[in-house]
Amino acid sequence: MSEDIINGFNTILMGPSGTGKTHAIGTLVETGLEVFYIPLESGAESLVGYWTDKGETVPTNLHLHALQQPQSSFLDIAEAAKKTNSLPHDAVMKMVDARRTKYDGYLKLLTALHGFTDQRTGQVFEPADQWGTDRVIVLDGLTGLNDYAMQLVIGGRAERTQTDWGVAQAYVMSLIKKLCDGCRCHFVLIAHVEREVDVVQGGVKLMVSTLGKAIAPIIPAKFSDVVLTKKDVNKFTWSTAEANADVKNRNLALASGLPPSFGPLYEKWLSRSTGARG
DSSP states (O other): OOOOSSOOOEEEEEOOTTSSTTTTHHHHHTTTOEEEEEESSSOHHHHHHHHHTTTOOOOTTEEEOOOOOOOOOHHHHHHHHHHHHHSOHHHHHHOOOTTGGGOOHHHHHHHHHHSOBOTTTOOBOOOGGGOOTTEEEEEEOHHHHHHHHHHHHHTTOSOOOHHHHHHHHHHHHHHHHHHHHSOSSEEEEEEOEEEEEOTTTOSEEEEEOOSSSSSTTTGGGGOSEEEEEEEETTEEEEESOOTTBOOBOSSSOSOSSBOSOSHHHHHHHHHHHHHHTO
16 A cells, blocks of 8 residues: 555546547556556447557556446337326326336446456455555546436436436435545546536536536536546647636646646656655
């Protein structure tokens, strides 16, 4: 375990699809940290390709655990659609999905964090809230966590009440708060973006895509760096200086056109952590 007295960095990489978010995790592995990567959406092949596309071997300090995705069958979807088509709307809204317990992605995620099993090696690790700052959790990404939280509440039901939204939002925030405040290890969250109204400063900004508008402005407050990932013609860049995006910097420079690398971020955090030891 690390002896650092400063908790690890908490970072959001947010941006549209195809802007190198998952691919950039390769630079995190290159720092030498033990990286525990949990894909909650498709696209994990992009991370593996960081090495295999160059004919290199995936490093041993990258640990992978993919969750089995809960799925509805075609008949499940047809049955739900039939009820929507034939029943009054208020009756549909009050329905409880009898198969709700099979949508257990959120519970599987918590189980993985409590005892991470590396599916490449079979090695099992202690709970993540016992880790030090030599390790980092990567959740890829927030859209998948949103789906898991909502499915936990409503199962495969298509209709969602205001109460459903509120409960699912609470579960999203509960896990983010635990990973940011209740774990000493580093934490990276990958997220898509949506344009939302900034109720504090006014105007429209790019914010993390999550369940509804209520928690989108709240999530970044838990993180030390919120980075907008961009694709500029034929290269990827990072930015912490965007007037139209809800970004912030603590370990990275306040600038646009930054190299898409965790190296500078980790070096800055490490220098501060070393200084804090006295």
